[in-house]
Every structure is written in C-alpha cells, then in structure tokens.
Amino acid sequence: MTVFVCAECDAVLSVPLSQVAFPAHGRLRLGHGFLPALMEQGTYAVDPEPTGPPWRRWSDISEEEAVARGVFAPVSALSFGDPGAIVVAPGDTRGTVLIPERCDGCCFGLDGRDGPNLACEQCGQPVATRIDDCSLWQEVRFAPRAVRPTPARDAAPHTVNWRALAAEVPGTPPIDPCGGWNPQWTAAAGVTLAHLVAASDGAPLAVPDGPVADTFRRTLDALLRQGRPAKTVALAGPGLPAPEPTPDILLVPQHPRTGKAWQPPGSARAVPLAAEVWMHLAFPNEGLPVPATGRLPDGVLRDDPLPMHPWGMFRPDSTPFRYTLARLPAVRQPWLRKIYDGG
Structure with missing residues (x-):
C-alpha cells in the first residue's frame, strides 16, 4: 500500500492505495454524459504515456522526435508532457484545492487543458490535474515530479500471483x-x-x-x-x-x-x-440460476x-x-x- 505526499512539503495527498495496471479503456471518450471514476476506490495506476500540455501537431514533429516518444505512425497530436502520471479516483485524494484560473473544460466540467488544476493545500504547489468533463472518465492525475510515494503505515502488503x-x-x-x-x-x-x-x-x-x-x-x-x-x-x-x-x-x-x-x-x-x-x-x-429440472412452485414469480x-x-x-x-x-x-x- 502506498500514500502519495507532496514533494515540496510532505503533506499527505492520498489515502493508502494499491497499484494496478493502467486500464485499457482509460483513454476512451464515451457519449456526451458524465462517466464514473476510471479507477476503483483504493487503487492507483501509472500511465506510462506522456499526458497533458504542451501538445504539438503531427506536422510540427520530426520522425525522430515521434520515435523517441514511442510513436511510429501519424497521430493528430502528441503530448510533450511528462510520462508516468499517477492516476487515482477523485475520492481518494486528500489535502488538495482547486486552482480557479486552470479550471477550464470543453463542456460540463474540467478537462485538464491548462495543466495541473489542483494544488497542495498546505504549500500551494500545483500537484495534480482533476478531470471530470463529459465523455471523460473521472480521475485525478498526480504529476510524477510533484508527488512522492511513501509506504502506508500499518498496511499489510497485498500481492496477486498467477x-x-x-x-x-x-x-x-x-x-x-x-x-x-x-x-x-x-x-x-x-x-x-x-x-x-x-x-x-x-x-x-x-x-x-x-x-x-x-x-x-x-x-x-x-x-x-x-x-x-x-x-x-x-x-x-x-x-x-x-x-x-x-x-x-x-x-x-x-x-x-x-x-x-x-x-x-x-x-x-x-x-x-x-x-x-x-x-x-x-x-x-x-x-x-435455477435447477435445470423441475419448475417453480405455483404462485412464485420468477x-x-x-x-x-x-x-x-x-x-x-x-x-x-x-x-x-x-x-x-x-x-x-x-x-x-x-x-x-x-x-
């Protein structure tokens, strides 16, 4: 189990969390309504891909730059942000406050277009991005350089074997x-x-x-x-x-x-x-769900x-x-x- 703390002041920013693989559906946009949290309560995942601004169009990127970021075919745009964002459910964060001037979105909520929009409540350092706009999974992405993982106290390690x-x-x-x-x-x-x-x-x-x-x-x-x-x-x-x-x-x-x-x-x-x-x-x-033989008694509804x-x-x-x-x-x-x- 891991607790994430502010890299600047060591304030606790999450509940104890267990690491899981980044969900395959984590980058899907669905419909035009609110989606649930991407991560299950009590878990976190590390997104290996770069995310967030700055973004660059494919026409402005050389082949060498794209290959260096692990992309081998044309895409509309590439993020030149840091890889390794720590993704958690919004309800598993602690000690953060919104940065009002970075709370833009496309429709009903926040989409993270302006970069980190959550700051550490104790020291004011930007630490994470809250995303909850329509068609996007609700999540908080801790910036990998802004937080530090620490072992949770009195938490037994939880492992899954094959x-x-x-x-x-x-x-x-x-x-x-x-x-x-x-x-x-x-x-x-x-x-x-x-x-x-x-x-x-x-x-x-x-x-x-x-x-x-x-x-x-x-x-x-x-x-x-x-x-x-x-x-x-x-x-x-x-x-x-x-x-x-x-x-x-x-x-x-x-x-x-x-x-x-x-x-x-x-x-x-x-x-x-x-x-x-x-x-x-x-x-x-x-x-x-019922025995393969026999029938329900009279008067009993399925x-x-x-x-x-x-x-x-x-x-x-x-x-x-x-x-x-x-x-x-x-x-x-x-x-x-x-x-x-x-x-």
Missing part, C-alpha cells in the same frame, strides 16, 4: 446493464487486436470457435489477407491445459496489478489480453433476470486499436501501415 488469478479477478461481463457492449471489453479487445494483427505478419489467423471467435474472428478476417497459410491462435494461461498442438500465437492474461503478460512455455508468441476479459473467455460462466443480449454484433474499439498500433514498431511495415491508414 495462481490466485481466478479468485482475485472475476471475469468482466461483455454486456453492460443497458444492453450495450461493455467499454472495458471493446477497449481491451481493441488493444489486443492491434497485437494480434502485428503478430500475424500479414497472414490470416485461425481462432478457435466460441467466445474467442465471437470477439475477434470477424474483425481479423476483414483486416488480414486470405489465401495464405493461416496462423493458429489459442487461449493459454493459469488454470488452462496446454493447447495441443502448440499454436503459433497464444492469447495470455495481463497481470491485473503489474500489467505484465503471463509467459507461456515454449516458443509460441504471446499476445496480452486484459485479465478481466481473459477470465471470461477462458472460464465463461454459463451456469443456470425474480432472476434473463440473460443480457447486446444491441448489435461485437466490434473491438477502433480508438485503442489505432492508439496501440501506432506505438508498435511493426506498424512501419508497408502491409501493417496500410491497415493503420485504413482504420
């Missing part, structure tokens, strides 16, 4: 309560799709029937050329038997806290997938909800797909750049 994955990380349902596809699913699928396409080397990919095919097959078939020998894809990870024969590409879970991918034995190429989505694909929960059905067919989100693809060196290959430019 063996405990099933107990610690329940599978995220693919459909939200409103009947639409869960944005965590579409975003995670978009990130993984970029890695799958890059790993294909331009060959078609044969995915197993079932949830994996429902998630990826239609889009992969549309993006990759047919007619070449197909590469095989399968799920692998803790709790699953090793697939036989060994496929060319394995879909493996990312550790929910470190973000590192599970490493399979052998030479098959591993492609990461968010642990919450991987759990649902690997161990789909299709159990009946009170369990019917299974949710989506409004349309599943599509991985194109925003995280393109975001991830632009940051893979393989996108400089002509066949993959063509897919990127057409997306």
Whole structure:
C-alpha cells in the first residue's frame, strides 16, 4: 500500500492505495454524459504515456522526435508532457484545492487543458490535474515530479500471483446493464487486436470457435489477407491445459496489478489480453440460476433476470486499436501501415 505526499512539503495527498495496471479503456471518450471514476476506490495506476500540455501537431514533429516518444505512425497530436502520471479516483485524494484560473473544460466540467488544476493545500504547489468533463472518465492525475510515494503505515502488503488469478479477478461481463457492449471489453479487445494483427505478419489467423471467435474472428478476417497459410491462435494461461498442438500465437492474461503478460512455455508468441476479459473467455460462466429440472412452485414469480443480449454484433474499439498500433514498431511495415491508414 502506498500514500502519495507532496514533494515540496510532505503533506499527505492520498489515502493508502494499491497499484494496478493502467486500464485499457482509460483513454476512451464515451457519449456526451458524465462517466464514473476510471479507477476503483483504493487503487492507483501509472500511465506510462506522456499526458497533458504542451501538445504539438503531427506536422510540427520530426520522425525522430515521434520515435523517441514511442510513436511510429501519424497521430493528430502528441503530448510533450511528462510520462508516468499517477492516476487515482477523485475520492481518494486528500489535502488538495482547486486552482480557479486552470479550471477550464470543453463542456460540463474540467478537462485538464491548462495543466495541473489542483494544488497542495498546505504549500500551494500545483500537484495534480482533476478531470471530470463529459465523455471523460473521472480521475485525478498526480504529476510524477510533484508527488512522492511513501509506504502506508500499518498496511499489510497485498500481492496477486498467477495462481490466485481466478479468485482475485472475476471475469468482466461483455454486456453492460443497458444492453450495450461493455467499454472495458471493446477497449481491451481493441488493444489486443492491434497485437494480434502485428503478430500475424500479414497472414490470416485461425481462432478457435466460441467466445474467442465471437470477439475477434470477424474483425481479423476483414483486416488480414486470405489465401495464405493461416496462423493458429489459442487461449493459454493459469488454470488452462496446454493447447495441443502448440499454436503459433497464444492469447495470455495481463497481470491485473503489474500489467505484465503471463509467459507461456515454449516458443509460441504471446499476445496480452486484459485479465478481466481473459477470465471470461477462458472460464465463461454459463451456469443456470435455477435447477435445470423441475419448475417453480405455483404462485412464485420468477425474480432472476434473463440473460443480457447486446444491441448489435461485437466490434473491438477502433480508438485503442489505432492508439496501440501506432506505438508498435511493426506498424512501419508497408502491409501493417496500410491497415493503420485504413482504420
């Protein structure tokens, strides 16, 4: 557990927090209403990408500058802010005050366009950016140079190992309560799709029937050329038997806290997938809420909800797909750049 304090005066700026991987859906803009907090209460994540001002247009950036920032294909603009922002839920901050002259936004709230808009209450040093505008996840981003992590007092360390994955990380349902596809699913699928396409080397990919095919097959078939020998894809990870024969590409879970991918034995190429989505694909929960035989007694009304059905067919989100693809060196290959430019 970690508490973040002001680097200038050591004032406490957060509650005790446990680190988790940065969410795949963290950069999505959704709809035109208020979104919930990006981070779960009591957790924080480090965004490895530069964020915030100053921003520079792609036309004003040299190829060498873009590559130095890990971008290998054109984007609309790049942040030249510091990487490594510490992202927390707004309710987990302490001892901060708004900086009124930096509270601009696009619509109903704050979007961080002017840089840090939260200051340390004790010393007045700008320390973080509050974001809560419409279509944006609610979050507070501590500037990495403005805060310092310290161990929380009397807090037992909490670790998650691969063996405990099933107990610690329940599978995220693919459909939200409103009947639409869960944005965590579409975003995670978009990130993984970029890695799958890059790993294909331009060959078609044969995915197993079932949830994996429902998630990826239609889009992969549309993006990759047919007619070449197909590469095989399968799920692998803790709790699953090793697939036989060994496929060319394995879909493996990312550790929910470190973000590192599970490493399979052998030479098959591993492609990461968010642990919450991987759990649902690997161990789909299709159990009946009532016994399969018999019937409800007379006079008893059914009170369990019917299974949710989506409004349309599943599509991985194109925003995280393109975001991830632009940051893979393989996108400089002509066949993959063509897919990127057409997306």
